[in-house]
Amino acid sequence: MSSIQKNEQLANFPSLKGKRVFITGGGTGIGAAIVEAFAQQGAHVAFVDIAREPSETLCRELAEAGYPKPAFRHCDLRDIPGFQKIIAELQAEVGDFDVLVNNAANDERHQLEDVTLEYWNDRIAINQRPSFFAVQSVLEGMKRRGGGSIINFSSISWHQSSGGFPVYTTAKASTLGLTRGLARDLGAHKIRVNTVTPGWVMTERQIKLWLDEEGKQAIARNQCLQGELLPWHLARMVLFLAADDSAMCTAQEFIVDAGWV
Known part of the structure; x- marks a missing residue:
C-alpha cells in the first residue's frame, strides 16, 4: 500500500460511502x-x-486490500481538451461526481531571470489552469446530484514568501481567488x-x-508541532x-x- 494504512482510531465518515470522487494527480504523494x-x-x-506505473499499482493494491478499485486514466493536464474528454469518460463510467479534488x-524550482514565456505558460498549464476546467467539467453533474464539494489545493510557500519558484507561488496563490470566486455562484x-x-x-x-540537513533544521525550528507532516x-x-460534516x-x-511560524 502507499503511505498510510487503515487506522481504526481515525474518524469514519458515513456520508462518503458510495460518493463519487474525482482527483487530479492521484498516483503519488498527497494525491x-x-x-x-x-x-x-x-x-x-x-x-x-x-x-502511469505507480497509479496502476495503487489501484491494484487497493483492490487486493478489499477496497473499491479506483478508475485511473493516464493524463497530461496541459492538454485541456484531452483532460475534459477523460473527465467525461469517467463520469460515464462512474457517474456524476459528488466531490472534486484539484490536487x-x-x-519545480526556477529563478525569475530564467523564466521565458514558454516556461511561464507551461507552469501555469500544470499548476493553475486545470483546476478551473475540472470545475467546469464536473459542474453540471454536481447540479444533477443536488450539490457537491470542490477542494482546491494551494501551497504554504506563497504565505511564507518562499523564493526559488515564482511562477509556482503565483499559481498557488491564485487558488484562493478561484475558491472564493466560485463559492458564491x-x-x-x-x-x-x-x-x-499544505505545509512542507x-x-x-x-x-x-x-530535503537536506538545512531543511530538517528549518522544520524543527518553524513547526509548532514537531515531527513529519505526512500525506495522510x-x-x-x-x-x-468532502463529507457532510462540513456542510x-x-x-x-x-x-x-x-x-x-
Whole structure:
C-alpha cells in the first residue's frame, strides 16, 4: 500500500460511502493518500495522473486490500481538451461526481531571470489552469446530484514568501481567488468550494529532491508541532471537507502545516 494504512482510531465518515470522487494527480504523494483515504471510506474514486506505473499499482493494491478499485486514466493536464474528454469518460463510467479534488501540481524550482514565456505558460498549464476546467467539467453533474464539494489545493510557500519558484507561488496563490470566486455562484446549487493548503509535506518527491540537513533544521525550528507532516494528514482534512460534516464550510482556506511560524 502507499503511505498510510487503515487506522481504526481515525474518524469514519458515513456520508462518503458510495460518493463519487474525482482527483487530479492521484498516483503519488498527497494525491495517492487522498485516493486511498476515499477508497477506505467506501467511495467510488476516479483519478488522473501523468505517472502511469505507480497509479496502476495503487489501484491494484487497493483492490487486493478489499477496497473499491479506483478508475485511473493516464493524463497530461496541459492538454485541456484531452483532460475534459477523460473527465467525461469517467463520469460515464462512474457517474456524476459528488466531490472534486484539484490536487495535481509540480513545484519545480526556477529563478525569475530564467523564466521565458514558454516556461511561464507551461507552469501555469500544470499548476493553475486545470483546476478551473475540472470545475467546469464536473459542474453540471454536481447540479444533477443536488450539490457537491470542490477542494482546491494551494501551497504554504506563497504565505511564507518562499523564493526559488515564482511562477509556482503565483499559481498557488491564485487558488484562493478561484475558491472564493466560485463559492458564491456555486453555493446556490449547494456546491461548496474550499482550499486546502499544505505545509512542507514529506512525500517521496520532497525527500528525494529538496530535503537536506538545512531543511530538517528549518522544520524543527518553524513547526509548532514537531515531527513529519505526512500525506495522510492532508487526506484527512480532504475527507472532512468532502463529507457532510462540513456542510456549512465554503469559501475558506484550511491550512495543514503543523503550525509553521
